[in-house]
Amino acid sequence: MSVEVPLLDLVGQYEAIRGELDAAVARVAASQRFIMGPEVEALEREIADYCGAGEGVGCASGSEALLLVYMALGVGPGDAVVCPSFTFFSTAGSVARLGARPVFADIDPVTYNVTAETVARALEGQPRVKAIVPVHLFGQALELAELEAVAGEIPLVEDAAQAIGSVDGTGRRVGQGAHPVCLSFFPSKNLGAWGDGGMILASDPDLVKRLQILRVHGGEPKYYHEVLGLNGRLDAIQAAVLRAKLPHLESWHAGRVANAAFYDASFKSAGAAASDVPLDQGGLPLRTPLAPKPPARHIYNQYVIRVPEDRRDALRAHLTEQRIGTEIYYPVPLHLQGCFAGLGGRPGDLPHAEAAARETLALPIYPELTQPQLEHVVEAVVGFLS
Numbered sequence: 001m002s003v004e005v006p007l008l009d010l011v012g013q014y015e016a017i018r019g020e021l022d023a024a025v026a027r028v029a030a031s032q033r034f035i036m037g038p039e040v041e042a043l044e045r046e047i048a049d050y051c052g053a054g055e056g057v058g059c060a061s062g063s064e065a066l067l068l069v070y071m072a073l074g075v076g077p078g079d080a081v082v083c084p085s086f087t088f089f090s091t092a093g094s095v096a097r098l099g100a101r102p103v104f105a106d107i108d109p110v111t112y113n114v115t116a117e118t119v120a121r122a123l124e125g126q127p128r129v130k131a132i133v134p135v136h137l138f139g140q141a142l143e144l145a146e147l148e149a150v151a152g153e154i155p156l157v158e159d160a161a162q163a164i165g166s167v168d169g170t171g172r173r174v175g176q177g178a179h180p181v182c183l184s185f186f187p188s189k190n191l192g193a194w195g196d197g198g199m200i201l202a203s204d205p206d207l208v209k210r211l212q213i214l215r216v217h218g219g220e221p222k223y224y225h226e227v228l229g230l231n232g233r234l235d236a237i238q239a240a241v242l243r244a245k246l247p248h249l250e251s252w253h254a255g256r257v258a259n260a261a262f263y264d265a266s267f268k269s270a271g272a273a274a275s276d277v278p279l280d281q282g283g284l285p286l287r288t289p290l291a292p293k294p295p296a297r298h299i300y301n302q303y304v305i306r307v308p309e310d311r312r313d314a315l316r317a318h319l320t321e322q323r324i325g326t327e328i329y330y331p332v333p334l335h336l337q338g339c340f341a342g343l344g345g346r347p348g349d350l351p352h353a354e355a356a357a358r359e360t361l362a363l364p365i366y367p368e369l370t371q372p373q374l375e376h377v378v379e380a381v382v383g384f385l386s
């Protein structure tokens with residue numbers, strides 16, 4: 001029987017630091033303080049410091065972080081927000097929830113992130129754009145200087161749900177800088193909670209205050225509501241779990257980076273190239289993520305390969321047979337999602353996002369993978385594509 005390789009297995013992580021995690025949860029149980037309080041405040045400080053950010057505002061999830069920032073920026077009916085088409089749903093879903101219109105930008109086929117050019121194209125002819133939302137997809141930070149120039153006065157909101165600890169090509173760590181940054185602590189993230197959780201990093205004190213009020217129903221002081229907020233709080237048990245995990249995050253990033261390097265080298269020696277070489281240019285029909293050039297750091301929340309579209313689903317089925325978990329992030333670009341049909345998106349509008357949706361596949365990358373597991377993945381992928 002071949003080695004089994006789940007897409008993600010958090011049991012190994014838990015077993016490795018079980019004492020610390022159980023003690024953290026027991027601490028909250030002993031205090032019986034479950035909503036906000038010292039654990040959440042301490043986590044906010046620790047995450048802000050880790051990211052080099054001004055302040056942290058803990059909240060219920062990454063989706064809620066986006067929603068709260070859009071609310072704080074006054075996004076509402078009649079407004080537009082530019083975001084990538086190739087991202088997790090809630091980057092745009094949280095826009096539509098507020099009655100505003102997501103406007104979708106195409107991506108760079110090499111990094112899968114938006115570029116200044118694709119955003120400039122999305123902005124053409126769009127009135128009332130309230131925000132532009134670059135997503136640091138899969139854990140690869142995009143550089144913001146050119147995007148800032150295109151944005152002008154329009155605020156940028158960084159969706160860093162997959163990119164805590166990532167560093168861009170200029171040496172900027174995600175979280176440093178002037179723009180609000182949204183993090184997710186969904187369990188599959190490099191820093192994952194035992195449930196849902198999120199945080200906004202921000203440096204503008206007025207924005208921080210607005211976010212803190214909005215996440216408690218807009219009450220300030222309590223039970224006095226000048227603004228309409230929601231229940232968007234992070235709970236103390238999640239904060240305690242995340243505080244226990246944070247000191248290990250660097251070593252987990254390093255494990256993912258090492259696994260990615262193993263995959264990169266193994267696939268390369270089998271004839272693959274990186275994603276900056278188009279698939280039709282020969283060699284093994286597989287493209288690896290473009291490895292970052294220092295000082296950039298990719299944290300590999302996902303390790304996503306690109307293969308010809310007519311082989312992707314068959315490769316996935318083959319890997320399933322070989323007991324290897326995979327996932328397609330994401331099979332339908334957002335401009336073609338049913339719930340956004342009213343926005344008029346058509347196949348062919350954003351060709352790079354559409355091609356990525358047809359050609360990409362995420363492989364297991366979590367730090368606890370063993371050498372036999374990594375080798376099994378490489379052998380199964382290469383064996384199928386050769």
Ligand SMILES: Cc1ncc(COP(=O)(O)O)c(C=O)c1O
Pocket residue numbers: 061062063064087088090091135159161162183184185186196197198
């Ligand atoms: C790019 C991106 N944005 C937003 C989110 C939403 O985060 P959450 O699942 O914590 O609501 C995710 C999480 O999957 C994500 O990957």
